[in-house]
Amino acid sequence: MPQDEHSDHSEHGAPAKHSEHPARTASELYRHGLQLLLDKNMTDWVALCDDHAVFEFPFAPDGYPQRLEGRAAIAAYLEDYPDHIDLQAIPSLEIHQTGTPETIVVEMRATGRIVATGAPYEMAYIAVVTVIHDRITHYRDYWNPLAVPTSMSDAKSPLPQAPDGALMPHPDTTPPGHETAPDPATTPPGRDTFLVTGATGTTGSRLVPRLLALGHTVRAAGRRAPDLPGTEPLAFDWHDPATHDAALRETAGLYLIPPIAAPDPAAVMLPFLARARTAGVRRVVLLSSSAIPAGGPGVGQVHAALPDLFEEWVVLRPSWFMQNFTGNHVHAQAVRTHGTLTTATGTGRVGFIDAEDIAAVAAHALTDSPLPGHDLVLTGPEALTYDDIATTLTELTGRPVRHRPVTRDQLRDHLATAMPTEFATLLANLDHDLAHGAGSHLTDTVERVTGHPPLNFRTHAKRWWHDNRPRRGA
Numbered sequence: 001m002p003q004d005e006h007s008d009h010s011e012h013g014a015p016a017k018h019s020e021h022p023a024r025t026a027s028e029l030y031r032h033g034l035q036l037l038l039d040k041n042m043t044d045w046v047a048l049c050d051d052h053a054v055f056e057f058p059f060a061p062d063g064y065p066q067r068l069e070g071r072a073a074i075a076a077y078l079e080d081y082p083d084h085i086d087l088q089a090i091p092s093l094e095i096h097q098t099g100t101p102e103t104i105v106v107e108m109r110a111t112g113r114i115v116a117t118g119a120p121y122e123m124a125y126i127a128v129v130t131v132i133h134d135r136i137t138h139y140r141d142y143w144n145p146l147a148v149p150t151s152m153s154d155a156k157s158p159l160p161q162a163p164d165g166a167l168m169p170h171p172d173t174t175p176p177g178h179e180t181a182p183d184p185a186t187t188p189p190g191r192d193t194f195l196v197t198g199a200t201g202t203t204g205s206r207l208v209p210r211l212l213a214l215g216h217t218v219r220a221a222g223r224r225a226p227d228l229p230g231t232e233p234l235a236f237d238w239h240d241p242a243t244h245d246a247a248l249r250e251t252a253g254l255y256l257i258p259p260i261a262a263p264d265p266a267a268v269m270l271p272f273l274a275r276a277r278t279a280g281v282r283r284v285v286l287l288s289s290s291a292i293p294a295g296g297p298g299v300g301q302v303h304a305a306l307p308d309l310f311e312e313w314v315v316l317r318p319s320w321f322m323q324n325f326t327g328n329h330v331h332a333q334a335v336r337t338h339g340t341l342t343t344a345t346g347t348g349r350v351g352f353i354d355a356e357d358i359a360a361v362a363a364h365a366l367t368d369s370p371l372p373g374h375d376l377v378l379t380g381p382e383a384l385t386y387d388d389i390a391t392t393l394t395e396l397t398g399r400p401v402r403h404r405p406v407t408r409d410q411l412r413d414h415l416a417t418a419m420p421t422e423f424a425t426l427l428a429n430l431d432h433d434l435a436h437g438a439g440s441h442l443t444d445t446v447e448r449v450t451g452h453p454p455l456n457f458r459t460h461a462k463r464w465w466h467d468n469r470p471r472r473g474a
């Protein structure tokens, strides 16, 4: 069985391609938020917050909230902000990466004008900001109450209701490279070089910024050297051994996406892994699938070989990706063009997972000590049918999406018009297995390894729709 049966679970048999913008690092999201604030676009700034985001203002004096819970409360707190303060510039800004990729510490000074009087406004901030799944989940803001009299007394007007909360510096004011430069005090000891294969793909593209945020060097590999900021680009082709040595030079760890649609990935991967061992690679993290156990077909053969090659190895075995419906996967394309999801899964349930969660686990798997485990089956928080997926997409987008159930043989014949019969049969069989409960098992591995629960499909789809829905005038 080929290793990419999930991604190629398609009407056309073409490998999935993902042009969808991967989630931003905490620093990137923060900088984007600053631009929104300077643009006085509070609606979009609030949309950067998680539904259940918590904001804390430990130094807030009497009369100001010390804690806000949930996006609605944050929206209410901030909605009048531009009516009170005309934020104009961030003369100083430093963003420090912490030992947790999701969390940054921001030091900054904001200046502007008190709207009511035209008096100058100036405020210093220190904020600890956590971004998970491309949304702010926690914002602890030590805005300086002692600065309020200076800034506000000149205004000779009552204090604005929201003197702070979400101020962030203008992106242009960030010292070059500062957002990814780790604070030596908080960076874990030892920076390593990691090879990320499939660095342009669904999980690789989401892993790269996490490793950079931890202060590591990332060698980003693709068939054409990917141009990814902050990385060492590398032209790497599984089928071209001449590209392999450069990938292994002074490399501590590997993130491996098997060659897409290769019927026997072990044939090219095992010689590469033998070279990796000789070259001194310490740790290997392999992306497989929940449907393929060690020793199973395709990538299962690579999985089975790892314990004899490396002491430190981890195989990630995710369930089906949520991005299959929201990225550029054939399912997503069929939803967009025909409003249909054609499967032989019947009413079988699947623990769909967000690729962001896979990347989060991958970052831990490459860098944690001790290892978080060897064989990690990763799922989202709930097991859904394709009917459930269609219903959610219909509700969110307002466009009808229908699950079109077909039999295993119908699916095989349909797929076989666009791919070898053997491969079409495999894909149809996987759907058949899902129809009989093979994908319904859920695990708590994401939360155990990362410390945060996996994203559910509705939230994933909501965010995707928020970012991608057609805009008026667009």
Ligand SMILES: NC(=O)c1ccc[n+]([C@@H]2O[C@H](COP(=O)([O-])OP(=O)(O)OC[C@H]3O[C@@H](n4cnc5c(N)ncnc54)[C@H](OP(=O)(O)O)[C@@H]3O)[C@@H](O)[C@H]2O)c1
Binding pocket: 003, 004, 005, 006, 007, 008, 015, 016, 017, 018, 197, 198, 199, 200, 201, 202, 203, 204, 221, 222, 223, 224, 226, 236, 237, 238, 239, 257, 258, 259, 260, 287, 288, 289, 290, 318, 319, 320, 321, 324
């Ligand atoms: N989709 C799912 O539901 C699902 C579920 C479980 C497991 N999986 C597994 O996840 C893996 C990734 O699937 P995906 O669809 O999300 O793909 P992807 O990671 O989005 O794309 C594949 C990546 O591999 C690179 N690549 C392709 N051919 C290559 C080659 N010959 N040499 C070197 N790099 C090559 C591509 O980079 P360039 O184009 O830049 O070369 C691209 O970055 C597959 O192994 C699949 O079995 C998928």
